[in-house]
Amino acid sequence: MPDSPIDPFRAFMDYRWDGVSLLPYKEDGAAPFKSVTRQVLFHDPDLKCELRYFEVAPGGHSTLERHEHVHGVMILRGAAEVLVGTEVRAVKTFDLVHIPPLTWHQFRTTGREPMGFLCMVNAERDRPQLPSEADLAEMRSHPAVAVFLAAK
Amino acid sequence: MPDSPIDPFRAFMDYRWDGVSLLPYKEDGAAPFKSVTRQVLFHDPDLKCELRYFEVAPGGHSTLERHEHVHGVMILRGAAEVLVGTEVRAVKTFDLVHIPPLTWHQFRTTGREPMGFLCMVNAERDRPQLPSEADLAEMRSHPAVAVFLAAK
Numbered sequence: 001m002p003d004s005p006i007d008p009f010r011a012f013m014d015y016r017w018d019g020v021s022l023l024p025y026k027e028d029g030a031a032p033f034k035s036v037t038r039q040v041l042f043h044d045p046d047l048k049c050e051l052r053y054f055e056v057a058p059g060g061h062s063t064l065e066r067h068e069h070v071h072g073v074m075i076l077r078g079a080a081e082v083l084v085g086t087e088v089r090a091v092k093t094f095d096l097v098h099i100p101p102l103t104w105h106q107f108r109t110t111g112r113e114p115m116g117f118l119c120m121v122n123a124e125r126d127r128p129q130l131p132s133e134a135d136l137a138e139m140r141s142h143p144a145v146a147v148f149l150a151a152k
Numbered sequence: 153m154p155d156s157p158i159d160p161f162r163a164f165m166d167y168r169w170d171g172v173s174l175l176p177y178k179e180d181g182a183a184p185f186k187s188v189t190r191q192v193l194f195h196d197p198d199l200k201c202e203l204r205y206f207e208v209a210p211g212g213h214s215t216l217e218r219h220e221h222v223h224g225v226m227i228l229r230g231a232a233e234v235l236v237g238t239e240v241r242a243v244k245t246f247d248l249v250h251i252p253p254l255t256w257h258q259f260r261t262t263g264r265e266p267m268g269f270l271c272m273v274n275a276e277r278d279r280p281q282l283p284s285e286a287d288l289a290e291m292r293s294h295p296a297v298a299v300f301l302a303a304k
Contacts, residue, residue: 005252008236012246041248042224048274049201051224072194072203074270076246084160094164094228096193100157118226120272122200 035060055116069125071099078115187212207268221277223251230267
């Protein structure tokens with residue numbers, strides 16, 4: 001996280017931004033995911049949310065998780081299949097995804113391009129929860145979700 | 153502002169989003185601006201910020217103003233000249249702009265395309281202030297700012 005004042009102008013080039021570090025998706029190795037990077041675009045004591053950019057390589061996916069806090073997501077590049085609760089939907093550049101509280105969700109790239117998305121989130125938030133075997137069984141009782149979760 | 157639950161999936165088409173209203177830039181007619189529209193992409197009691205999309209037609213500009221609250225901006229389409237404090241900078245798609253507290257700022261389109269930007273802002277925030285004649289004189293003492301403010 002940047003401790004210095006934020007530069008008013010930070011130029012974009014090739015899905016990187018001036019002065020913004022390319023970070024691992026998760027700090028620890030506990031949660032399963034594949035081929036995801038993270039960049040924190042806005043993190044400011046005067047803003048009560050953060051804006052992050054996540055990028056998932058072709059064939060990659062974010063962690064299947066849920067939490068009390070909400071996500072406001074905009075796809076910035078590429079295409080994905082997204083699970084929100086019991087719904088699976090194909091999304092593309094500039095589509096919006098809203099993840100309500102305590103709702104299982106996961107992003108998977110589709111196609112040969114990386115898939116990148118902006119994610120707005122409260123700066124103060126709870127830690128994600130991972131599904132138990134019972135949670136997974138419940139999810140798999142929904143046919144579209146079972147197909148989504150079986151994808152490699 | 154939407155009072156109903158937010159649809160988890162809202163598709164993008166031609167710089168509009170499913171279920172998102174096209175709004176006037178400002179509710180009142182008091183502040184000067186030209187050819188700007190507003191769409192609220194995320195407004196949710198569980199999120200402490202809002203994400204808005206503003207679009208400025210060719211030749212248009214936002215209000216010259218300042219306020220205590222901070223803006224986290226990403227250009228989404230087109231090109232602009234942006235004033236932040238005493239700095240004027242050309243920006244283009246996906247560049248980031250951070251507006252610190254109580255800092256005069258204005259966006260002007262450049263080129264023949266509309267210019268659109270995302271703006272993240274605290275849900276609870278103060279009202280913008282407009283410059284006095286003395287404020288404008290001080291701003292114009294900076295040559296680049298004087299040129300920017302003289303543009304039509």
